[in-house]
Amino acid sequence: MAKGLDDDLSIVRELANVLADTGLTEIELERGGMKLRVARQINQTLVEAAPAMAPVAMAAAPVAAAATPDAATAEAAPLPKGDPVKSPMVGTAYLSPSPGADAFINVGDTVAEGDTLMIVEAMKTMNAIKAPRAGKILEILARNSEPVEFDEVLVVLGN
Secondary structure, three states: OOHHHHHHHHHHHHHHHHHHHHOOOEEEEEEOOEEEEEEOOOOHHHHHHOOOOOOHHHHOHHHHHOOOHHHHHHHOOOOOOOEEEEOOOOEEEEOOOOOOOOOOOOOOOEEOOOOEEEEEEEOOEEEEEEOOOOEEEEEEOOOOOEEEOOOOEEEEEEO
């Protein structure tokens, strides 16, 4: 391999190690004219069933338990009824516009399409999470100032 390619692969390996060590799902590096993004996907079901830093080979073990439908159904968390509103990114959830302010929403509130449900901060950028449709807030699963993962259910909307 060419020396430049070896150096590039070394950087990718180092960034992958940072992801593994920190539990982050994505990291981006920009140097000179080169921009490098390393990301990994986490299967949320396996993350909940396995230790946070378990190797992939060990995380595959819970899948074998799924062979018996009764056992898998008994252990699985019930799915919320209604329409889930999921996080479009990894970040920190904030349920109010500022510390000490009233929450954007409460369970039982009725919201219109486009209303702000909460904020997810990612890389020091505040991202408003909007209601995809009008409805009633059935559940708020995100906790204030707590981390959220990509595709994690934040809120459940009903009719």
